[in-house]
Amino acid sequence: xxxxxxxxxxxxxxxxxxxxxxxxxxxxxxxxxxxxxxxxxxxxxxxxxxxxxxxxxxxxxxxxxxxxxxxxxxxxxxxxxxxxxxxxxxxxxxxxxxxxxxxxxxxxxxxxxxxxxxxxxxxxxxxxxxxxxxxxxxxxxxxxxxxxxxxxxxxxxxxxxxxxxxxxxxxxxxxxxxxxxxxxxxxxxxxxxxxxxxxxxxxxxxxxxxxxxxxxxxxxxxxxxxxxxxxxxxxxxxxxxxxxxxxxxxxxxxxxxxxxxxxxxxxxxxxxxxxxxxxxxxxxxxxxxxxxxxxxxxxxxxxxxxxxxxxxxxxxxxxxxxxxxxxxxxxxxxxxxxxxxxxxxxxxxxxxxxxxxxxxxxxxxxxxxxxxxxxxxxxxxxxxxx
Amino acid sequence: xxxxxxxxxxxxxxxxxxxxxxxxxxxxxxxxxxxxxxxxxxxxxxxxxxxxxxxxxxxxxxxxxxxxxxxxxxxxxxxxxxxxxxxxxxxxxxxxxxxxxxxxxxxxxxxxxxxxxxxxxxxxxxxxxxxxxxxxxxxxxxxxxxxxxxxxxxxxxxxxxxxxxxxxxxxxxxxxxxxxxxxxxxxxxxxxxxxxxxxxxxxxxxxxxxxxxxxxxxxxxxxxxxxxxxxxxxxxxxxxxxxxxxxxxxxxxxxxxxxxxxxxxxxxxxxxxxxxxxxxxxxxxxxxxxxxxxxxxxxxxxxxxxxxxxxxxxxxxxxxxxxxxxxxxxxxxxxxxxxxxxxxxxxxxxxxxxxxxxxxxxxxxxxxxxxxxxxxxxxxxxxxxx
DNA sequence: AAACTTTGTTTGCTAGATATACAAACCTTT
DNA sequence: AAAGGTTTGTATATCTAGCAAACAAAGTTT
Numbered sequence: 001x002x003x004x005x006x007x008x009x010x011x012x013x014x015x016x017x018x019x020x021x022x023x024x025x026x027x028x029x030x031x032x033x034x035x036x037x038x039x040x041x042x043x044x045x046x047x048x049x050x051x052x053x054x055x056x057x058x059x060x061x062x063x064x065x066x067x068x069x070x071x072x073x074x075x076x077x078x079x080x081x082x083x084x085x086x087x088x089x090x091x092x093x094x095x096x097x098x099x100x101x102x103x104x105x106x107x108x109x110x111x112x113x114x115x116x117x118x119x120x121x122x123x124x125x126x127x128x129x130x131x132x133x134x135x136x137x138x139x140x141x142x143x144x145x146x147x148x149x150x151x152x153x154x155x156x157x158x159x160x161x162x163x164x165x166x167x168x169x170x171x172x173x174x175x176x177x178x179x180x181x182x183x184x185x186x187x188x189x190x191x192x193x194x195x196x197x198x199x200x201x202x203x204x205x206x207x208x209x210x211x212x213x214x215x216x217x218x219x220x221x222x223x224x225x226x227x228x229x230x231x232x233x234x235x236x237x238x239x240x241x242x243x244x245x246x247x248x249x250x251x252x253x254x255x256x257x258x259x260x261x262x263x264x265x266x267x268x269x270x271x272x273x274x275x276x277x278x279x280x281x282x283x284x285x286x287x288x289x290x291x292x293x294x295x296x297x298x299x300x301x302x303x304x305x306x307x308x309x310x311x312x313x314x315x316x317x318x319x320x321x322x323x324x325x326x327x328x329x330x331x332x333x334x335x336x337x338x339x340x341x342x343x344x345x346x347x348x349x350x351x352x353x354x355x356x357x358x359x360x361x362x363x364x365x366x367x368x369x370x371x372x373x374x375x376x377x378x379x380x381x382x383x384x385x386x
Numbered sequence: 387x388x389x390x391x392x393x394x395x396x397x398x399x400x401x402x403x404x405x406x407x408x409x410x411x412x413x414x415x416x417x418x419x420x421x422x423x424x425x426x427x428x429x430x431x432x433x434x435x436x437x438x439x440x441x442x443x444x445x446x447x448x449x450x451x452x453x454x455x456x457x458x459x460x461x462x463x464x465x466x467x468x469x470x471x472x473x474x475x476x477x478x479x480x481x482x483x484x485x486x487x488x489x490x491x492x493x494x495x496x497x498x499x500x501x502x503x504x505x506x507x508x509x510x511x512x513x514x515x516x517x518x519x520x521x522x523x524x525x526x527x528x529x530x531x532x533x534x535x536x537x538x539x540x541x542x543x544x545x546x547x548x549x550x551x552x553x554x555x556x557x558x559x560x561x562x563x564x565x566x567x568x569x570x571x572x573x574x575x576x577x578x579x580x581x582x583x584x585x586x587x588x589x590x591x592x593x594x595x596x597x598x599x600x601x602x603x604x605x606x607x608x609x610x611x612x613x614x615x616x617x618x619x620x621x622x623x624x625x626x627x628x629x630x631x632x633x634x635x636x637x638x639x640x641x642x643x644x645x646x647x648x649x650x651x652x653x654x655x656x657x658x659x660x661x662x663x664x665x666x667x668x669x670x671x672x673x674x675x676x677x678x679x680x681x682x683x684x685x686x687x688x689x690x691x692x693x694x695x696x697x698x699x700x701x702x703x704x705x706x707x708x709x710x711x712x713x714x715x716x717x718x719x720x721x722x723x724x725x726x727x728x729x730x731x732x733x734x735x736x737x738x739x740x741x742x743x744x745x746x747x748x749x750x751x752x753x754x755x756x757x758x759x760x761x762x763x764x765x766x767x768x769x770x771x772x
Numbered sequence: 773a774a775a776c777t778t779t780g781t782t783t784g785c786t787a788g789a790t791a792t793a794c795a796a797a798c799c800t801t802t
Numbered sequence: 803a804a805a806g807g808t809t810t811g812t813a814t815a816t817c818t819a820g821c822a823a824a825c826a827a828a829g830t831t832t
Binding site: 773774775776777778779780781782783784785786787788789790791792793794795796797798799800801802 | 804805806808811812813817818819820821822823825826827828830831832
Binding site for chain 4: 392393394416417418428429431432452453454455456457458459
């Protein structure tokens with residue numbers, strides 16, 4: 001049961017968070033604007049704003065344009081009050097970004113890796129963070145937290161139960177990083193993180209219900225409903241790569257048959273391609289040159305993606321579906337077949353007003369997503385302090 | 387953006403609702419118990435309880451057992467403070483129940499129908515409600531609202547956009563009923579209502595994340611996540627009957643191919659059966675007699691249901707999947723193939739702790755679900771009054 | 773220059789949650 | 803049975819935070 005008790009502190013905390021959120025989203029903004037938009041009393045707004053000023057989460061700037069009376073004092077979000085670390089651990093790379101509180105990348109580190117034992121990846125990550133901290137501009141709050149996106153199943157306590165493509169089982173990355181750096185650490189599945197990233201900073205701005213299809217070596221889906229990431233009972237939601245789209249179809253690594261990712265992932269694409277083509281990149285080069293076989297392959301993959309997205313739309317009636325991860329690089333060739341497939345199969349009422357988009361953050365979706373997570377946590381915690 | 391402003395009225399309203407909810411769920415209960423469980427101050431609880439007593443939503447009973455000191459005054463939920471009407475409009479029946487505030491059926495009316503033009507159904511519904519009102523016991527609040535479940539797409543404003551099996555398009559049932567009876571009216575999709583019904587009164591008690599698979603003439607799915615019904619952007623979520631489970635598979639009424647409900651619905655079952663079998667009931671009779679063909683058919687349908695449920699589990703990582711509507715009557719024959727199919731296909735981590743159950747409310751799922759909706763709305767509204 | 777507008781603060785009020793004290797009712801121990 | 807301790811529930815006073823009204827400051831319009 002949700003035993004949530006309400007009292008004045010809760011009210012204040014939430015109002016303060018509301019004011020801060022408004023400033024973040026619509027800066028520059030006057031106190032009067034905030035009062036009008038939020039419905040809060042002018043005095044209440046003034047008092048909350050003054051606390052936020054003390055905490056250096058916002059700052060004032062010179063007077064704005066008058067609208068027929070006294071000129072307003074404009075308020076801005078202090079995006080440099082602290083910095084978040086966002087890390088994307090992929091199968092052959094580690095990407096690490098330092099972002100300000102608005103998700104702008106301040107420093108970026110990228111390293112290719114060939115083998116992925118935990119100890120090796122851990123030491124790379126540790127080095128990256130340590131050097132980020134050295135290079136980081138000084139600020140009121142410093143590093144506010146570390147977020148990590150991994151291609152695997154993460155439970156709600158932050159344990160990585162299984163990351164097949166990294167060869168990891170039962171890894172306590174959260175604990176290890178917290179012991180090293182003594183800041184809040186958040187571990188998330190790569191698709192979930194990507195969904196949050198796109199919603200906060202990318203193609204999904206202002207959308208309450210969106211699905212992010214991470215189409216890479218496998219397929220995972222990040223699910224945002226009513227503005228919140230939906231994680232399922234244990235944190236394992238969105239394993240739609242293993243949705244069956246063909247009865248007794250191609251066999252899949254997971255032991256089942258006919259899974260979506262056996263048809264529509266990068267692995268599936270390469271399996272269908274000529275054996276001497278070894279990467280998505282080389283296939284894209286061929287397509288760029290007009291190679292018919294490559295073009296047909298992309299068309300095929302687009303159709304397969306479309307079938308799965310049909311299922312997503314009929315299930316969730318979302319505002320938006322965003323396609324991300326590596327296959328999104330092939331947008332040029334796969335977009336049209338995806339759209340055609342949806343148009344032919346999906347219920348008309350569901351198609352109406354539904355937006356299909358491609359990732360805007362590209363390779364940064366996941367890293368920026370976990371960074372957004374960290375910022376979110378910080379903002380909520382910070383707004384609490386008296 | 388969620389521009390939710392908070393103030394003391396909101397606090398009080400929510401605390402009052404919390405207290406009432408506690409009493410509903412755990413009666414009998416003393417004021418001291420409530421204070422302890424909720425974390426609210428004893429005085430606060432006392433004052434809220436006294437308001438609830440004035441409103442006759444709860445009542446006191448003789449003192450309970452002492453636990454070493456003064457004996458507590460026990461509080462009970464007054465389930466007879468008012469009554470809700472729940473109506474299930476099916477393709478060949480109209481079921482209408484009057485329930486108390488705990489979902490117990492007080493009066494029940496059931497009528498077979500052969501043709502389903504709106505005017506005919508509407509007059510049946512009107513007559514049923516009118517006679518319910520006559521027969522209803524007297525109470526403080528009388529009829530607190532009317533809920534209707536329909537097999538079709540209902541938008542968030544309560545318009546029935548499309549109910550193919552009834553032959554309805556763009557029906558304003560909500561408006562019509564409100565004009566007739568002047569109480570709040572809620573219209574919901576049949577599967578959504580069933581999900582709510584099972585969660586509140588049936589097989590899904592205490593589950594925060596559950597999916598209700600309404601397997602009847604077609605297939606619809608009601609989705610409850612984090613204790614709330616998820617309706618999607620427009621209210622059209624859960625059309626998983628049109629999830630593609632076979633590429634280029636059987637053609638479906640919706641215009642697409644390979645839809646789940648083309649394989650696993652009652653219609654699909656009858657299409658596969660001998661042409662002189664005209665109903666699920668007669669097929670069940672055959673199976674009861676040990677007819678091998680009938681048994682095989684049920685096994686087949688069970689497998690098909692299992693494939694779709696596999697997709698549901700991998701997508702949502704739910705606590706529970708409940709199978710309801712007409713096909714649930716064949717539990718005896720379809721349960722085992724469903725379980726086997728899931729065991730063979732679904733990711734192991736997702737299977738763990740996942741409960742598969744069959745409807746407990748049987749034919750009442752939908753009617754009790756909309757009734758629960760009405761009660762919920764009433765409780766929330768009522769708690770507001772000063 | 774006078775009148776009006778808009779912005780933001782000061783002042784006093786109020787609702788509602790909380791802490792403290794206390795009374796009532798009960799149990800346990802001597 | 804009397805004393806002492808517990809538990810339940812209420813009465814009283816206090817405090818927090820939002821709100822309304824008044825006002826000051828800084829504009830614009832006529």
